[in-house]
Amino acid sequence: MAELELLDRGYSAIMSAVIDSGRAPHFTELAAELEIEIEAARELVHELVGMTPGWVHPGTDLLASFPPLNMQPTQYQVTIDGQGGWYAQCGLEATAIRWLVPGKTVTIEAPCLCCGEAMVLEMCDEEIVTVEPEPMVGYTSAEIGGSADSRPFR
Amino acid sequence: MNLFRSEEHARNWVGYDDSMSAALKPVAEWADIFSNPFFRQRGRSDYISWTRSEEGGAAFKELRSRLPRPVETDS
Numbered sequence A: 001m002a003e004l005e006l007l008d009r010g011y012s013a014i015m016s017a018v019i020d021s022g023r024a025p026h027f028t029e030l031a032a033e034l035e036i037e038i039e040a041a042r043e044l045v046h047e048l049v050g051m052t053p054g055w056v057h058p059g060t061d062l063l064a065s066f067p068p069l070n071m072q073p074t075q076y077q078v079t080i081d082g083q084g085g086w087y088a089q090c091g092l093e094a095t096a097i098r099w100l101v102p103g104k105t106v107t108i109e110a111p112c113l114c115c116g117e118a119m120v121l122e123m124c125d126e127e128i129v130t131v132e133p134e135p136m137v138g139y140t141s142a143e144i145g146g147s148a149d150s151r152p153f154r
Numbered sequence B: 001m002n003l004f005r006s007e008e009h010a011r012n013w014v015g016y017d018d019s020m021s022a023a024l025k026p027v028a029e030w031a032d033i034f035s036n037p038f039f040r041q042r043g044r045s046d047y048i049s050w051t052r053s054e055e056g057g058a059a060f061k062e063l064r065s066r067l068p069r070p071v072e073t074d075s
Helices: A004-021 A027-034 A038-050 A093-100 A148-153 B007-012 B018-023 B027-033 B037-043 B047-051 B054-066
Strands: A063-066 A077-080 A083-087 A105-111 A118-124 A127-132 A137-139 B002-004
Touching (some): A004 A027, A004 A063, A004 B037, A077 A093, A093 A118, A137 B018
Antiparallel strands (some): A077 A083, A105 A118
16 A cells, blocks of 8 residues: 555645646646656555545556546536536535635536526635525436445446 | 426426435535535545544534435335
8 A cells, every 4th residue: 555645746736737627637747747667556456446535547557536526427517716627526526626726716607407498507715605596506316426336327 | 416496397307316305405504514524624635634634524413414325215
């Protein structure tokens, strides 16, 4: 298992890249940034997703989800201060994106899974700026933080 | 883990499971749950260490206490 200091650096490097660009670094990029062996970076990716609610695409070393954001497009399209390019992991994690971009307005646009009609949720720091339409609700039929093996299939 | 236009829309969703009815909440309530330090602290450079600290452990315990669990229902 990687040292705690390396886990911290790895998590921070991935989160920074995801917030900056909407994409997670490949483990070879992570190896270069952290100045570690490529195999150590590959193992680090798996260790980190094992201790967070994220996942790699099944059977690969490729980060598919690093919450609150998703590398694979979802129905939760995210814009930050009017700039697009991100997707939320799910509708509930979407409400946590604001903590990674203090002072910026996070807008979530998504269709309702029941009727397909558009919804907009806008948040900035502590404030919920827009909820359209009211009364928007969140729901999950799966236990949050349930088995790690099932996460890529939810 | 999805958003819906209303409670009625969520209940009409093909994936709705009444045993998780406790997980049907106004979006503002979910936003409050996802304001726990476990989420707020993700931007720090020592996040994994923080999750293992006393403060991180307390935050996670508080978060778990607010997350809905499935209930037994008569079928």
